[in-house]
Amino acid sequence: GENVEQHPSTLSVQEGDSAVIKCTYSDSASNYFPWYKQELGKRPQLIIDIRSNVGEKKDQRIAVTLNKTAKHFSLHITETQPEDSAVYFCAALDSYNAGNMLTFGGGTRLMVKP
Amino acid sequence: DAGITQSPRHKVTETGTPVTLRCHQTENHRYMYWYRQDPGHGLRLIHYSYGVKDTDKGEVSDGYSVSRSKTEDFLLTLESATSSQTSVYFCAISQSGAEGIQYFGAGTRLSVL
Numbered sequence: 001g002e003n004v005e006q007h008p009s010t011l012s013v014q015e016g017d018s019a020v021i022k023c024t025y026s027d028s029a030s031n032y033f034p035w036y037k038q039e040l041g042k043r044p045q046l047i048i049d050i051r052s053n054v055g056e057k058k059d060q061r062i063a064v065t066l067n068k069t070a071k072h073f074s075l076h077i078t079e080t081q082p083e084d085s086a087v088y089f090c091a092a093l094d095s096y097n098a099g100n101m102l103t104f105g106g107g108t109r110l111m112v113k114p
Numbered sequence: 115d116a117g118i119t120q121s122p123r124h125k126v127t128e129t130g131t132p133v134t135l136r137c138h139q140t141e142n143h144r145y146m147y148w149y150r151q152d153p154g155h156g157l158r159l160i161h162y163s164y165g166v167k168d169t170d171k172g173e174v175s176d177g178y179s180v181s182r183s184k185t186e187d188f189l190l191t192l193e194s195a196t197s198s199q200t201s202v203y204f205c206a207i208s209q210s211g212a213e214g215i216q217y218f219g220a221g222t223r224l225s226v227l
Contacts (some may be wrong), residue, residue: 001173006156034215043204043218044157089156100145100164100208101172102216104157 002027002094006105013080014113021108023090024072032093033073034102035064039086047088048075080112117141118219120205126225133192135222137205139185145208146188147172147216148180150201157204163188195226 003026013019025033034049050057050064050073057064061080066073077084087109091102117140127133137146148160159172161180169180177199179191192199202223206216 009154036218043220045218046215049215101147101159101162103159103173106154106156 002030002092002101002103004090004092004103004105006090006108008108009106010109010111012111012113015080015082017080019077019080019084019110019112021075021088021090021110022072023074023092023105024070025092025103026071027092027094028068028071030092030094033064033066034091034093035062035075036089036091036104037086038089038107044089077110080110082112082114085110085112118205118207118217120203120219120222122222123220124223126227127195128227129196130194133195133224133226135190135203135205135224137188137190137207137219139188139207141207141209141217142185143207143209144185145210145216146182147206147208148178148188148190149204149206150174150199151204151221152201160190160203195224197226200224200226 006023031052036044037047038044048064050066061078063076087107089107090105094101119138121136147162149157151157158174160178163169163182181189202221204221205219208216
């Protein structure tokens with residue numbers, strides 16, 4: 001099955017700086033890569049996603065890049081703000097089976113210091 | 115937020131007792147999933163459903179069973195709870211599994227003493 005590795009596990013940045021979180025996946029057939037943000041005590045919420053036919057996608061201050069050859073994808077947050085502090089999860093979609101399962105990385109705790 | 119309700123939101127139980135968690139959706143989505151979330155492990159899939167009465171195992175299914183008798187309800191049962199099943203449980207739904215977008219419920223915090 002799919003295996004997703006996520007780094008770093010914790011990341012501390014100063015407000016206004018950029019933050020980058022990286023994930024690698026093992027199954028070259030995976031074709032959908034979402035990112036979720038989870039605030040303390042809350043549910044994971046989708047913030048951006050990318051499909052395998054696209055190399056980059058942006059939405060205001062966040063962007064995701066995908067390198068299919070190297071099997072890695074990254075989340076970029078620019079001009080970080082204190083409200084960006086949360087745990088971020090990457091995931092990869094395994095569409096082989098009937099359930100179209102997402103495999104998640106272990107998460108990155110982002111702390112933005114004011 | 116998508117119309118997903120998990121119940122109960124919190125539960126404390128004793129080792130060896132059966133426990134059932136419920137996920138109810140009002141979105142008429144075909145796919146439903148149960149995850150557990152533990153520190154350092156992210157979200158791990160327990161079981162999933164791709165239609166009424168159609169279910170399958172995920173990564174960490176041992177000790178858990180599921181049922182889906184209606185589109186809107188997906189039940190997760192711990193037949194005999196153990197302390198290792200203390201966790202936060204999330205239900206998720208997806209309209210079209212191939213598109214991958216999953217929406218999560220608010221979670222159930224389960225403590226097994």
